Amino acid sequence: xxxxxxxxxxxxxxxxxxKPSPHWYQKKSTLIxxxxxxxxxxxxxxxxxxxxxxxxxxxxxxxQRLVAVTENDTDPEKWGRNWxxxxxxxxxxxxxxxxxxxxxxxxxxxPAQKIERDPWLARMFQGYAFSIDYRDRRGHAFMLHDQEQxxxxxxxxxxxxxxxxxSVMPLYRELGGGDAMKGFEKSYEFSYQQLNQKLHDLGxxxxxSCVDCHDPGTMxxxxxxxxxxxxxxxxxxxxxxxxxxxSIERWREAGRKGKYDPNEDATRNELRSFVCGQCHVEYYCAxxxxxxxxxxxxxxxxxxxxxxxxxxxxxxxxFFDYKHAETGAAILKAQHPEFEVWSxxxxxxxxxxxxxxxxxxxxxxxxxxxxxxxxxxxxxxNRACQSCHRADEKExxxxxxxxxxxxxxxxxxxxxxxxxxIDGIVAAKGAxxxxxxxxxALELQRRAxxxxxxxxxxxxMGFHAPQETARVLAGAIxxxxxxxxxxxxxxxxxxxxxxxxxxxxxxxxxxTADVEAK
Numbered sequence: 332x333x334x335x336x337x338x339x340x341x342x343x344x345x346x347x348x349x350k351p352s353p354h355w356y357q358k359k360s361t362l363i364x365x366x367x368x369x370x371x372x373x374x375x376x377x378x379x380x381x382x383x384x385x386x387x388x389x390x391x392x393x394x395q396r397l398v399a400v401t402e403n404d405t406d407p408e409k410w411g412r413n414w415x416x417x418x419x420x421x422x423x424x425x426x427x428x429x430x431x432x433x434x435x436x437x438x439x440x441x442p443a444q445k446i447e448r449d450p451w452l453a454r455m456f457q458g459y460a461f462s463i464d465y466r467d468r469r470g471h472a473f474m475l476h477d478q479e480q481x482x483x484x485x486x487x488x489x490x491x492x493x494x495x496x497x498s499v500m501p502l503y504r505e506l507g508g509g510d511a512m513k514g515f516e517k518s519y520e521f522s523y524q525q526l527n528q529k530l531h532d533l534g535x536x537x538x539x540s541c542v543d544c545h546d547p548g549t550m551x552x553x554x555x556x557x558x559x560x561x562x563x564x565x566x567x568x569x570x571x572x573x574x575x576x577x578s579i580e581r582w583r584e585a586g587r588k589g590k591y592d593p594n595e596d597a598t599r600n601e602l603r604s605f606v607c608g609q610c611h612v613e614y615y616c617a618x619x620x621x622x623x624x625x626x627x628x629x630x631x632x633x634x635x636x637x638x639x640x641x642x643x644x645x646x647x648x649x650f651f652d653y654k655h656a657e658t659g660a661a662i663l664k665a666q667h668p669e670f671e672v673w674s675x676x677x678x679x680x681x682x683x684x685x686x687x688x689x690x691x692x693x694x695x696x697x698x699x700x701x702x703x704x705x706x707x708x709x710x711x712x713n714r715a716c717q718s719c720h721r722a723d724e725k726e727x728x729x730x731x732x733x734x735x736x737x738x739x740x741x742x743x744x745x746x747x748x749x750x751x752x753i754d755g756i757v758a759a760k761g762a763x764x765x766x767x768x769x770x771x772a773l774e775l776q777r778r779a780x781x782x783x784x785x786x787x788x789x790x791x792m793g794f795h796a797p798q799e800t801a802r803v804l805a806g807a808i809x810x811x812x813x814x815x816x817x818x819x820x821x822x823x824x825x826x827x828x829x830x831x832x833x834x835x836x837x838x839x840x841x842x843t844a845d846v847e848a849k
Contacts, residue, residue, distance in 0.1 A: 400547045403535075405498035410541040414550075416695040417541075421703040424470030430709045432735050432792040434467065442467040442477075451746035452787065454753060455780055458656030459664060460486040468790065471705055474538045479527065490526030491519040491622040495610035498540040500555050502530050515557035519621050544606040552602040554593045556609035562624025563605070567591030571629025575679035576601060603684035608670035611685075613785070616666065617652070619644055630671045632785050632803050633835060636778070639663050651777075658756040659766055660773040665784040672789045676796030683719075691715045731794055738786070738793025741804040745783040748811035752776055755818030764821040772821070775814030782807035782835075806835040 396413045404410065411418025428434045446453035446465045456462035464482035478496045493499050500511055506529075507514030518526060530536050546553050554560060567579045568587070574580075578597045582588075593605050613635055615623040625638035642650035651661035673679050678688070690701045691714040708715030709731060712724045720727055756772050766773070782803050786793070793800040 400542070402542060402547060403501050404547065405501060405535045405537045405540050405542055407537065407540045414541075416698065416700050417703045420693075421541075422472070423704040424706075425472035426470065426704075428470065428706050428710055430707050431732070432739060433707055433790060442469055449743075449746060449787075451750050454750055455746075455784070456664075459653040459662070460488070461664070471538055475536065476538075484523060487618065488523035489519050489616060489618045490521035490523055491616045492523055493518070493526055493530060494556060494558055494614075494616070494622050496538070497530055498535055498537045498543055499530065500543065501535050502526070502533060503557070505529070505533060512557050512560075516621050519618060539610065543609070552599060552606055554602070554605050554609060558614060558622045558624050559605065559609040559612070560593070562612075562614075562626045563593055563608075564590050565624070566626040566630065569626070569628055571631075571634060573630070573674070575674040600682060600684055603686040604670070604673070604679075607685040607689075611667055611669040611790075613666050613668040613671055615639075615650075615652070630674045631799075632671075632782055632806075635668075635671065636663065636781055655753075655776070657753055658760075658769075658773060658776060660756075660776040660780075662777055663781045663784075665781065665788045667788050667790060668785055669789055669791065669795060672786075672791065672800065673795040675799040678795070688715045691718065734794050734797045735792040738797065738800055738804070741801060741808070742783070742787060742792075745779075745786075745804050745807045745811065748808045748815070749776075749779055749783055752779060752811045752814040752818065755815040755822070759818040759821035762822045764818075768821060769818065772814045772817040775810045775817065779807050779810035779814060782810065802835070 398409060398412050400410055400413065407418060407421060411421075444464070444466050446456070446462065452465060453462045456465070460483035463485065466477075466481075469477055474496045478492065493502070494515070503511040503514035503518065505514065506517050521529075527536075543555050544552060554563075563579075566573065567582055568591070576597075578593075578601055579591060582591050582596050593602065597605060612624060615625070623642075625635040625642075628634040628637045639650050644650055649661065650663075652664035653662055654660070655662050669685075673685065686701060688708040689705050690703060691708075691711065692699050693702045693714060702711070702714070709728065712727055716727050717724070752772070752775070756769060756776065759769055759772070786800050786804055786807075789795070789800070
């Protein structure tokens, strides 16, 4: 009996060994899990397809126009009804922004005075309205308001100044009987107050607006400012190298047919800088002649200086912006040559436009739009810088800080040098030196101030072209110290022979390299 039971147990054990356990895919729990996973994946794919479909619909209707806009619609609010994302970011230009060396200090309604922070600026501008009022900049939303409020208007100012501070094209067409270029050429004949009143009377008293950079029919970028159109055509006709503007090189190689027209010949990427270069440039803006971009010889500090040196006023005198009140030197006043300095830098040569850094792309739903909150890329490193530079934000900011600190130190050294030159000339005049005897020193003051102001007035604190700005500031300091030495000699008992003025190191224009003093 016992043996029989034992045999039965052994048989059951053998049956158990013979019957295999189910595979993982045969388990009920596994099948339930797979069904659940399939449902989740299917739901996710369905949601993705729905999202893609919605985004395609959004993209298709992203630019549906609610109102018609024309060449005479200068109020950005109307354009904002069609393009709300761009308009919302544009309105942010009314917000206060500041970096270490840029932006606006002082109160929200009254930017700080540059001439109080750097007194050498006021000394350099003696005899010119900038010695009265020269403040930090504010955003684009304030460009017309701040110009209307400046104390510089206590001195005669030309209507030409509205070229870059207002949505002025309808006013030009009004002045020119429908021809904007003719109206532009007449604008310098009006006082600022007269032309500003006409602007208000016509209902176009707005800062630079959408219509100034976009075709209202197609929304394509375009250049509208006559000053830029004339200036860039003159640059194209010159022999100056322009590696930052390949379309000019192609136009030249094709035989220089007709006149270079940025709206026909430039690439879209170039236009993303040209629309900024309509205003962020050096130009003459006063009552002696129409507003002029000095690009006939090129874009460098020497090229533009040569242009002005060869220009004549109506009375036949060599061009100057003002006579220095203390020394009598015929001075050139630089405006804000961001475009010129940018063109000499590595970013420009690499095809990086102004908009890439100051108006980087951002995502709005299914649409990719340019951020119209025009501001320093230092305030927007992720989108402005890290789309190209794969480095930590702190590292990128540190690199910029080093460049700007060095430029600022050179700028301050230049300020001290120019003050020493002015003091030296004043002392020499006190010792009896005539203007003719001091002509070499006065010429050196003109050269030194032009270079120093070229960088001081440019708003990147050297970042747009670090090596170029350092070179220009070195030249400014050198010319100032040369002039100081000349003036000091005239203060001595024996007047020296006139020295030879040494040229700029690295200048690409040999005609300005070695000029003998008269």
